[in-house]
Amino acid sequence: MDWKSVNFDWNRARAFLVTAEEGSLSAAARALGMAQPTLGRQVSALEQELGVALFERVGRGLTLTPSGLELMDHVRAMGEAAARMSLSASGKAQAIEGTVSISASEVDSAFRLPPIIAQLRQMxxxxxxxxxxxxxxxxxxxxxADIAIRNYRPTQPNLVARKIRDIHGRIYATPGYLDSIGNPSTPEEYCEADFIGFNRSGEFIAAMTRFGLSLTQANFPIVSESHLVQWSHVRHGLGIGIMAADIGDAEPDVAQVLPDLDPIVIPVWLVTHREVHTSRRVRLVFDLMAKELARPFYG
Structure with a gap:
């Protein structure tokens, strides 16, 4: 359909635009300060006027149909033009407001995100x-979530993903713990050492074999699914654990174990949903995170 040849009410178009950006009628109604049934009627009226379905329901949210995606570009351009006219008349800078949800591992949330969020709060x-x-x-x-940090390339449709960089996983322990086991210098000499892992399944043991370590379940007297709990126990001298090298090297209480061995290479991907990526505030956060996550962590 040639959208440019269709004349429709701007209030309906705005209702569609905000619903697409917010991902649900309830969130869009809150953003616009109007009743949800009223907003729903405006979106439905626009669909009837155009003769197409613009949304389909996914769980408790809404996702754009192919027709909705096509219309989105035109309506967004209209909205930006209207905003520029308003700003020009008032002389005010455009504010970006709302909530952005970021999903990240415990380690990324605790170490990598705080300096990024500090920048965002200023911007x-x-x-x-x-x-x-x-x-x-x-x-x-x-x-x-609106944005996620992941360590693998996503394959689901309708996701926007950007490869940021590779980080290196290495193993660490306190100098005191290494002294207590005689400061081993070869992988074979670590077969009696204590390691702190995710669980007592073969997953962590398999990861350690990449460092040339031949371990069994007996090497794991302490396990936790929490990466922060694992790292805290390593820092307190209770055993050996794995951490991203830029974070581990910034920790003064620990040292790399077997530093001459090849590290585990861990990819870092930044991901958002295709429709959510049309939101100005999500795009701003996404772009800032992409820029800053490309930098090593310096503590």
Missing amino acids: APGIDVEIVATNSESDLRRRE
Whole structure:
């Protein structure tokens, strides 16, 4: 359909635009300060006027149909033009406001995100940030988060992903703990050492084999699914654990174990949903995170 040949009410177009950016009628209604049923009627009226479905429901949220995606570009341009006219008349700078939800691992949430969020607060104080600190995968398609940091390339459709860089995983322990086990110098000499892992399954043991370490479940007297708990126990001299090298090297209480061995290479991807990426505030946060995550962590 040639959208430019269709004349429709701007209030309906704005209702569509904000609903697409917010991901649900309830969130859009709050953003516009209007009743949800009224907003829903405006969106439905626009669909009837155009003769197409603009949204489909996914869980508790809404996702754009192909027709909705096509219309989005035109309506966004209209909205930006209207905003520029208003700003020109008032002489005010355009504010970016609203909430952005970021899903990241416990380690990324605790170490990498704080300096980025500090910059964001200076750049756009109107943006509120919700950090979902989890080592599980948040479903961006169901709007469990707006942006996610992941260590693998996503394959789901309708996701926008950018490879940021590779980080190196290395193993660490305190000098005191290494002294207590005789400061081993070869992988074979670590077969009796204590390691702190995720669980007692073979996953962590398999990861350690990449360092040339032949371990069994007996090497793991302490386990925790929390990466921060693992790292805290390493820092307190209770055993050996793995950490991203830029974070581990910035910790003065620990030292690399077997530093001459090849590291585990861990990719870093930044991901958002295709429709959410059309939001100005999400794009701003996404671009800032992409820039800053490319830098090593310096503590």
